Amino acid sequence: MPGERSRERSSITAVLLDLNAGETREFLPAPADDYSLEFSPSGESVAALLMDSTDHRAAVYVAGSAALNWRQIGSLHYDQDRFGSYSSLISWSPDSSSFVVTEMERSASGEESEEAYLRLFVAESGKSRRLCAAKTNAEILWSPRGDALIFSGAARDGAGGERGLYRVDIITGEIVRLITDDAFSLVSWDSQDDRIYYFGSYREVATQTAEEGSKKNMQFYSCDRDGNNIRLFGASLPAEAEGWSLSADGHRAVVYPGNGSPSLVEFGSRLAAHLPIVRRGISN
Numbered sequence: 001m002p003g004e005r006s007r008e009r010s011s012i013t014a015v016l017l018d019l020n021a022g023e024t025r026e027f028l029p030a031p032a033d034d035y036s037l038e039f040s041p042s043g044e045s046v047a048a049l050l051m052d053s054t055d056h057r058a059a060v061y062v063a064g065s066a067a068l069n070w071r072q073i074g075s076l077h078y079d080q081d082r083f084g085s086y087s088s089l090i091s092w093s094p095d096s097s098s099f100v101v102t103e104m105e106r107s108a109s110g111e112e113s114e115e116a117y118l119r120l121f122v123a124e125s126g127k128s129r130r131l132c133a134a135k136t137n138a139e140i141l142w143s144p145r146g147d148a149l150i151f152s153g154a155a156r157d158g159a160g161g162e163r164g165l166y167r168v169d170i171i172t173g174e175i176v177r178l179i180t181d182d183a184f185s186l187v188s189w190d191s192q193d194d195r196i197y198y199f200g201s202y203r204e205v206a207t208q209t210a211e212e213g214s215k216k217n218m219q220f221y222s223c224d225r226d227g228n229n230i231r232l233f234g235a236s237l238p239a240e241a242e243g244w245s246l247s248a249d250g251h252r253a254v255v256y257p258g259n260g261s262p263s264l265v266e267f268g269s270r271l272a273a274h275l276p277i278v279r280r281g282i283s284n
Helices: none
Strands: 006-008 011-013 015-017 024-026 034-039 045-052 057-064 071-077 098-106 112-122 128-142 148-155 163-169 175-179 183-189 195-205 215-224 231-233 243-246 252-256 263-268 278-281
Touching (some): 071 098, 071 112, 128 163, 128 183
Antiparallel strands (some): 006 011, 015 024, 034 045, 045 057, 098 112, 112 128, 128 148, 163 175, 183 195, 195 215, 215 231, 243 252, 252 263, 263 278
16 A cells, blocks of 8 residues: 655655565655555556646556556646645546546646646556546546546536536536536445435535634535436535545445534435434544
8 A cells, every 4th residue: 555655855755565564665656746646446557647846747657556567658737736635636437447637738838727628548558538628626436337427616618617516428528517516525426326426515604703704514415417306415514524434335424523523424325325414422
């Protein structure tokens, strides 16, 4: 498993730890100012983006996860806002054959423009193509069949450039806006009922005190692949919630509390397995 990031001057290193032998070795194929790693769903491949801050480009690598036979298959301008956030920048297809990353347009002087794209890489051949013009601010999820993906952010190509939750056809690149509000965090695209689960912020709670300011009231929703039949699950989530984790069976989700919150929030993540919300106390 990749170890923690360690900095020496401006270079970042990832270390692979063998849990059986207790040995470590370098994991990244080359020095980098920052990086993003993601293993394929099959566990047999790994993709990496290695960022160079001097030319504002990220080298794209793939390798077999056992041999770590890294090979560079591309280079692109990276999304500076997302690098360093420790969120995933690489989204693998369900069959582990390809993955999607976000790339930015830059001028000759290296200045970042407002243009951003989703680029699809085929892992084996190294070939790539732009799917659509879009800028994401959350995870990218593939459909269980691998024929489409969804993201939260802004898109062009006939979608008007407005913010929302979008679906993109993998073959044609066609974009459809599913909802007009941002999804705070995408949870899953369920293979059993073909529904999309996400945290949203449809309603805003006004808290005008100096200590709290204005917070959004996060709710857990699901919708079908066309953005219809939106369902709300349970009560509101803590406004200060910092993240979520889905159980291995996909039937439960837990929200991590933020500062000042004394509890975890657990709830069912599927309609058929819906559970009442339970707050579990934890020590500060």
